[in-house]
Each structure stands twice: as C-alpha cells, then as structure tokens.
Amino acid sequence: MEQPFETGSVRGTLHTPDQATGDGLAITHGAGSNAESPLLAAIARACCGAGFLVFRYDLPYRVARPHGPPSAATSPRDREGVKEAIAGLRPLTHGRLFAGGHSYGGRQTAMVAAEHPGLADRLLLLGYPLHPPRKPEVMRTAFFPAWHTPALFVHGTRDPFGTIAELQAALIAIPAQTELFPVEGAGHELKARGILVPGLAEAILTRMLF
Numbered sequence: 001m002e003q004p005f006e007t008g009s010v011r012g013t014l015h016t017p018d019q020a021t022g023d024g025l026a027i028t029h030g031a032g033s034n035a036e037s038p039l040l041a042a043i044a045r046a047c048c049g050a051g052f053l054v055f056r057y058d059l060p061y062r063v064a065r066p067h068g069p070p071s072a073a074t075s076p077r078d079r080e081g082v083k084e085a086i087a088g089l090r091p092l093t094h095g096r097l098f099a100g101g102h103s104y105g106g107r108q109t110a111m112v113a114a115e116h117p118g119l120a121d122r123l124l125l126l127g128y129p130l131h132p133p134r135k136p137e138v139m140r141t142a143f144f145p146a147w148h149t150p151a152l153f154v155h156g157t158r159d160p161f162g163t164i165a166e167l168q169a170a171l172i173a174i175p176a177q178t179e180l181f182p183v184e185g186a187g188h189e190l191k192a193r194g195i196l197v198p199g200l201a202e203a204i205l206t207r208m209l210f
Contacts, residue, residue, distance in 0.1 A: 026100075030102040079111060
C-alpha cells in the first residue's frame with residue numbers, strides 16, 4: 001500500500017508491505033529531482049515487496065519550492081529534514097533502519113549519519129557526488145573519517161561526479177563497513193542509454209541485505 005506521509009518538515013510516500021520484516025528505509029532524491037523520480041520509486045517498490053516499510057520523501061528545499069536546485073544556505077535545513085525522516089520512520093519499525101538517497105540527498109544523509117552515529121543502522125548511497133564534474137580537486141570527503149555507519153554505494157561507471165577508482169580510493173577513509181556496487185555503463189542517474197538499468201532495483205535490494 002502507498003499513502004501520503006509527513007513528519008516534521010518532510011513529506012512523501014509511505015510504502016507499507018503486505019508482509020513486514022520489521023526493516024525500514026528512508027530514501028530521498030538528488031538536487032534536481034524529487035521523491036517521484038523513477039529511480040527512487042523502483043527501489044522503494046522493490047524493497048516494499050521484500051517486506052521493508054519505505055518512506056520516499058522530499059527534502060525541505062523541495063517541499064518549499066517544486067523546482068530548482070538546493071543552495072548552500074538550505075543544506076543545514078535539509079539535513080534537519082533527513083533527521084526528521086529517520087526519526088519519523090523509526091517508531092514504525094522494529095528491525096534495521098536504512099537511510100539514504102540519490103546524489104545530493106545521499107550526501108546529506110551520510111553527513112547526518114556521520115554526525116549522529118546510530119541514527120540509522122545502514123546507508124544506501126546512489127550516485128554519491130564525490131566531486132563536481134570536471135573538478136576532481138574539489139572532493140566532498142572531509143567528513144569521511146567520522147563516518148561509522150555501514151554503507152552500500154551504488155555508482156555508475158560513467159558517472160562524471162566521480163570514477164569508480166576515485167570512489168574506491170575515497171572509501172578507505174571511512175572507518176565503517178562499505179560495499180561498492182559498480183553499475184556498468186550507467187551515468188549519474190544510474191541510467192544507461194536513457195533508461196534505468198533493467199533489474200537495478202532488485203540487484204540493489206540483494207546487496208542491501210549484507
């Protein structure tokens with residue numbers, strides 16, 4: 001079942017499974033998107049089908065305005081929104097709570113998890129924006145040494161926000177269990193030839209159960 005759900009400053013869709021395992025997933029979108037992105041919807045439905053309670057939500061900047069990217073000024077509020085999403089889902093679950101998102105949303109979630117160990121049990125990071133395109137010197141990894149939450153990174157081999165080799169090297173700084181799932185031929189949106197890689201959501205679900 002899918003129904004509207006709101007907690008704090010974030011809102012989106014709650015996916016309730018027919019046979020719940022007790023596990024939950026709070027997942028959010030990238031900078032130019034929203035919670036209705038095909039990638040998030042596919043992952044949410046695959047996880048829900050496997051028994052996860054899933055909250056697929058819009059970050060505060062997207063709740064405030066339907067179009068346009070976030071700004072540096074809104075990032076702190078977006079991180080508060082991540083905390084609110086996780087806190088709102090936690091009482092509804094009794095198993096592991098996964099949190100994450102695509103690109104900007106995943107980065108904000110990871111920063112929250114590094115600052116608040118134990119807030120989420122595991123992270124799911126889709127197309128982590130390691131650096132801006134064509135600016136490998138501007139690495140977004142300063143908080144990695146404070147990161148203690150296990151994480152699954154799903155990353156396209158053609159992602160301009162970081163190569164697989166760059167990401168592998170960066171993950172060494174994270175003192176938590178990490179797994180990198182390269183998606184052959186996919187770009188930042190985890191699409192190949194303009195479409196979401198077939199079977200991707202199911203492959204991600206399999207690896208989330210590590």
